Amino acid sequence: MQIVVCVKQVPDTTQVKVDPNTGTLIREGVPFIINPFDTHAVEESLRLKDAYGLKVTAISMGPPSADETLRKTVALGIDEVVLLSDRAFAGADTWATSAALAEAIRRLAQKEEVIIVMCGKQTIDGDTAQVGPGIASRLHYYQLTLVDRIDDLDLKAKRIRVRRKLEGRHEIVEAPLPAMLAVVREINHCRYPTVPRRMMAEDAEVTLWDNNVLQMDPSTIGLKGSPTQVRKIFSPERVKGEIVGDGLNAPEEAANLLVDAMIEKNFLSL
Numbered sequence: 001m002q003i004v005v006c007v008k009q010v011p012d013t014t015q016v017k018v019d020p021n022t023g024t025l026i027r028e029g030v031p032f033i034i035n036p037f038d039t040h041a042v043e044e045s046l047r048l049k050d051a052y053g054l055k056v057t058a059i060s061m062g063p064p065s066a067d068e069t070l071r072k073t074v075a076l077g078i079d080e081v082v083l084l085s086d087r088a089f090a091g092a093d094t095w096a097t098s099a100a101l102a103e104a105i106r107r108l109a110q111k112e113e114v115i116i117v118m119c120g121k122q123t124i125d126g127d128t129a130q131v132g133p134g135i136a137s138r139l140h141y142y143q144l145t146l147v148d149r150i151d152d153l154d155l156k157a158k159r160i161r162v163r164r165k166l167e168g169r170h171e172i173v174e175a176p177l178p179a180m181l182a183v184v185r186e187i188n189h190c191r192y193p194t195v196p197r198r199m200m201a202e203d204a205e206v207t208l209w210d211n212n213v214l215q216m217d218p219s220t221i222g223l224k225g226s227p228t229q230v231r232k233i234f235s236p237e238r239v240k241g242e243i244v245g246d247g248l249n250a251p252e253e254a255a256n257l258l259v260d261a262m263i264e265k266n267f268l269s270l
Helices: 036-052 064-076 094-111 131-139 195-202 251-264
Strands: 002-006 009-011 032-034 055-061 080-084 114-120 142-154 159-166 169-176 179-183 206-209
Touching (some): 002 036, 002 094, 002 131, 032 036, 036 064, 055 064, 055 094, 131 142, 131 179
Parallel strands (some): 080 206, 142 179
Antiparallel strands (some): 142 159, 159 169
């Protein structure tokens, strides 16, 4: 039995710049990191590995340079890593991304039974939280989102019980396996890689799968298979604010000044 954990290489959001002419991200010289939510998915997968002796495979889709992201998971304790990289996959939205990842997971399951697909709640670059559920829908797995604790895993009965973090409350849910779990940050504290594992990760084999391996219809993957397309990325422009009054006005007087200023700028009408 194995767990498949999905990870994504994302730009370090504190250093992202946008080309003002093209409206696209400037990737040259920008460092990339493992999506922070995915680090918690990796950690939780490794905890289940430690507790139940399960194999853990990490999978990612991206450019060839994403193999460095996968090597970082090997340094943490991941057993096997698979990178989906092909120009045919480029430009994929969440629909096409989940299609390719689901097909790869289906092929991994042919070699060894997959009981859990572990994902981060969302990525920090897209923030859609759609890929995990998309994978579950395509594989017909039960999906458990917003998971902040795994209460029980019964491999013999093939059932899992988790706690979901909702607004103002928690929910305990039990589901049959296989299942897709999308975890939140609160589920754990991530471990640090040891020096021996760091050194081992440098020489770890990253299995590369392109579409010659997956053999998917080109019209269902990448840009061609994406119903949505990003036409432009830009930073919101913020106009410098204006102070109304001198800060010493009485509340009623300050309110009148604010209303007058809003009427003058056509934010309000009488």
